Structures are given as structure tokens and as C-alpha cells.
Amino acid sequence: MKAIIPIAGRADHYRPHIYAQPKPLVPIAGKPVIGHIIDILHQKAGVDEFIFVTSNSGRRIEQYIDKDYKNRTFKTHFVVQEQRKGSAHAVWLAQELVQNEDKIIIAFGDCIVDLDFQSFINTQHHAVATKKVSKPSLFGIVETDKNNQVKLFIEKPKIPKSNLAITGLFCVKNPRVLLEVIQDMLFTHCEGTEYYLTDALMRMMALDQHFMAYEVERWYDCGKKEGLLEANAIHLAYPGFKTSPVEDFPNNNLFIQPVKIGKNCIIQNAIIGPNVAIANNVRISNCIISESIIGSDSRIEHAILNESVVGNDAVLQGFRQSLNLGDNTEINLTS
Secondary structure, eight states, X not given: OEEEEEOOOOOGGGTXXXXXXXXXXXXXXXXXXXXXXXXXXXXXXXXXXXXXXXXXXTHHHHHHHHHHTTTOSSEEEEEEOSSOOOHHHHHHTTHHHHTTOSEEEEEOTTEEEESOHHHHHSSSSEEEEEEEOSOGGGSEEEEEOTTSBEEEEEESXXXXXXXXXXXXXXXXXXXXXXXHHXXXXXXXXXXXXXXXXXXXXXXXXXXXXXXXXXXXXXXXXXXXXXXXXXXXXHHHTSTXXXXXXXXXXXXXXXXXXXXXXXTTOEEEEEEEOSSEEEOTTOEEEEEEEESEEEOTTOEEEEEEEESOEEOTTOEEEOOOOOOOXXXXXXXXXXX
């Protein structure tokens, strides 16, 4: 089983973190997003060959996989999408590696999706993973009939007729048909055009190719801060997840589990947790931090953080005051 992982998208809504590192390397519960995707697809879907379609910064992702999966039992390929022409174009760049396969998985590199993979990949028709959302106009959606067969793919509709969001996970039977459709789209190339995978799937449906919608158990859109923090909290709370021993940090600290702390960290006079993941070589003093992710080699002093994402090599020095207040005194420090 082969999987194409497009990870060259722009993700403008997740700046400034993507300036320093590709968004699939942002950590969740101590492991990068791409690591969670690899583990799920390899262990639950039986994927033994991954094709990563990256931008020019994809070398960092390759280095991560070589380091953390050096004894891997799956194959990897890296294809560079030099011009960002959309998700359909990214899939087309992997054509030589998948065109003769009976079926493939396509999984976007900023989404963690979990479902019944055996049912998903063994269906008679193509399959798309979906999730009901409260604001469907913010997502690509599908419209289905009463048997969950897809009638329409549409990107961020102004007036949605469905609340089934596309989660970025697809199973395509006979990928040669998809590749031929995308190639036809590329022949109509205009400068600056982006080719969306959903448009290619609509063209496949016009050729009497059928797609079934499968609702997922868990979906985290890690290209957005909210999805990233939600995934972090849920992974930290998984049964059997190994949290960090608090006795390693005795310097007047209070830890509220679950908390994950990396190597060579110094924490003093702090309240940490719940749902906090701290990477390696971080220094924290005189802080209260909850529901947050702290990147490696960062330093945070005199700060109160909640629902925050701090990147690598960041420095945050908060507000500090020493006061001697007399009777009936009122001081406002909020402005």
C-alpha cells in the first residue's frame, strides 16, 4: 500500500511558525505532526511506502524521518513541488511511483485523521474521509445521498448545503484515472493557477467513478492553532501515554498532568499544565503555562500563557512588578 503525502502547501493562516520550519514538523505531545500521520497510516492502514511531495524546504522533513525512523520498515520517496500549483498538481508529480497501483491513499500532511482503515480502504469504490463541522463554509465539503455516496465536492462554499467537511484523507482505486484527469487539467494551464484535488475528483465522478463518504473518529486540522492545541491535549491524555516525571524538576514547581517535557529543560518557580508539551532545551522561570506547546531552545520568564504556541528559539520575557500598596489604594495595570 502506497500513500502520497502532499506537504508543500502555503498555510498562510499558520504564520509565523512556518517561517522557521515546515508545518508538519510542529510538535504535538512531543512528536511532529508528520510523525503521527506516518504512525497511523503504517500501523493501521498497512502503508509500507510513503511519497512525500514537499517544497524546497522538505529537506528538514527528510532529516527528521531519517533520524527518528532510522530502523523503519517502510520505504520513503521525496518529490519536490518547486511551484505551488495546488494539491492536484502535487499528486500528479508522484505519478511514476503510483500509476500502476490498484489503490493508493492520499493524506494531507497537516491533518491527523483516524478511522476504521480496513473498511475505508477495502470499499468497492473510492473513499473520502469526512467529519461534521459547525462552520462548513470554512472547509471543503461533500454533499452525499442517503447511502453516503458523494454527489458533489466543493471548496469553501458561500452557502453550504452540507456540513460534511473533507478531512484531507482519500483512498483512490485505480489511480491512473485520477492522474489522467489531472493531466487534462494541467493542459489548460494559466499562469498562477492552482489545481485543487477536489476539482479532479469532480471530473472523475463525471467519468462514472463513485466516491463514498466515511465519517472519521478523530480529525485534527493541524494547520490551524486551534486544531494543533486540541490534538496536543487529546494525545497527552491518551491511556498509556508516558507523561514526564515531575520529580525531575524540584525547584518550587507545580505540575498539573498531563505534561510532556523534553530533554535538558530547566524549570523554576512555575505552574505547568494541564495539557502542556515542552520540547528540548527549554528554560522556564516564574511562569504559569497551560494548554500550550513550547518549541525547543526557547526561554520564557515572568509570563502567563494559555492556549499558546511558542516556536523554536523564541524568547519571551513578561511583565514583572514589585509593589508596596497602602490602604484604600487602587492601581490599574491592564492598559
